[in-house]
Amino acid sequence: MLAELIRRDVDDIVDEWEQFARSSIPAAEDLSPEDLRDHARLLLLAVAADLETVQGEAEQHEKSRGELPDNSPQITATAHEHAQHRFEQRFTLDQMLSEVRALRASVLRRWVEQNDRYDPDAVAELIRYGEAMDQALTESVAFFGAKVDQSRGLLLGVLGHDIRTPLGAVRMSAQLLERTKGLDERQSKAVQRILSSSDSMRSMVDELLDFTQTSLGMRLPISRVPSDLGSVCAEVLAELEALHPERDISLACEGDLSGQWDAGRVGQMLSNLVSNAIQHGNELPVTVTARAGAGDVSIAVHNKGRPVRPQSLATLFEPLAQAKDMGGDRHSGSSGLGLGLYIARQIAVAHGGSLEVVSSEQDGTTFTARLRR
Incomplete structure (x- = not known):
């Protein structure tokens, strides 16, 4: 044996x-x-x-x-x-x-x-x-x-x-x-x-x-305090417009955007998403829409750049594995490690929410974060 x-x-x-x-x-x-x-x-x-x-x-x-x-x-x-x-x-x-x-x-x-x-x-x-x-x-x-x-x-x-x-x-x-x-x-x-x-x-x-x-x-630590996400979004976009004066970045707010948020983390998430849209937007306008829901608030960031390939969507939010075929040069301040979208999703998850993306040639690319109030 x-x-x-x-x-x-x-x-x-x-x-x-x-x-x-x-x-x-x-x-x-x-x-x-x-x-x-x-x-x-x-x-x-x-x-x-x-x-x-x-x-x-x-x-x-x-x-x-x-x-x-x-x-x-x-x-x-x-x-x-x-x-x-x-x-x-x-x-x-x-x-x-x-x-x-x-x-x-x-x-x-x-x-x-x-x-x-x-x-x-x-x-x-x-x-x-x-x-x-x-x-x-x-x-x-x-x-x-x-x-x-x-x-x-x-x-x-x-x-x-x-x-x-x-x-x-x-x-x-x-x-x-x-x-x-x-x-x-x-x-x-x-x-x-x-x-x-x-x-x-x-x-x-x-x-x-x-x-x-x-x-x-x-999980990322967050500290919720009474905040208005409309004001948070406006402050973040003002900073990004100062960094990118040549880009058209617009904000639309709909409904009551007040709630208990970690304003700093939400601002970090939005900054990452808008910076990503600027990087891959082919110099076209970037629009941000904050919309009130019953128990949550959604923040959508849209650009009309080259769409994300379907096979790249599965790894888009993975750390150190950001798709290389999204087009555009690396934006100023980017580490090139593909951490921005990963951390943005982690911030949404820490708020009990989610971050999703849809992308097509006809409609462009939209990242939508949903955050519980």
């Missing part, structure tokens, strides 16, 4: 596997034998125990399709622990995968060398072995990937937070220079460029921090 072979030869298999790891994986060179070997041994023994467990035809079918995640908790636990250790020991994902492949190959080679006939029971056992190793591989990859995503998010969060201090110093220094008398026209324009660029950088940092927070599974 394959399980008996694994138990009998486990030390030799792990010896062979350790030689492979030390010769092929740089991160393994300085590890102690215990750090390198323990999980390989535990994983093999867990697989052997799984092979000895009675498994019905239905269970085998579900397991082969990955539909029986709790069929072998010992394999899952060992795979998670192994992935955690390899992550802490600075292995790459490819290096961790190569370990499991090497273990699988070593066992199969020994099995082939010690079998001169392959009856149905032996083949079935071999299939079960492959399924058990696949389960270990899948669990390790999923756990390792989650750890990588979490560490990346924390790194971005710390980086974004720490950038705020020197960025604030740059802006304060530029404001001081702006109030200095005697600047000529060229110097005044240079100071204005510093102020404008620092504002753009601050916006990017804020988006980065918001993305980091939501990517770690948290």
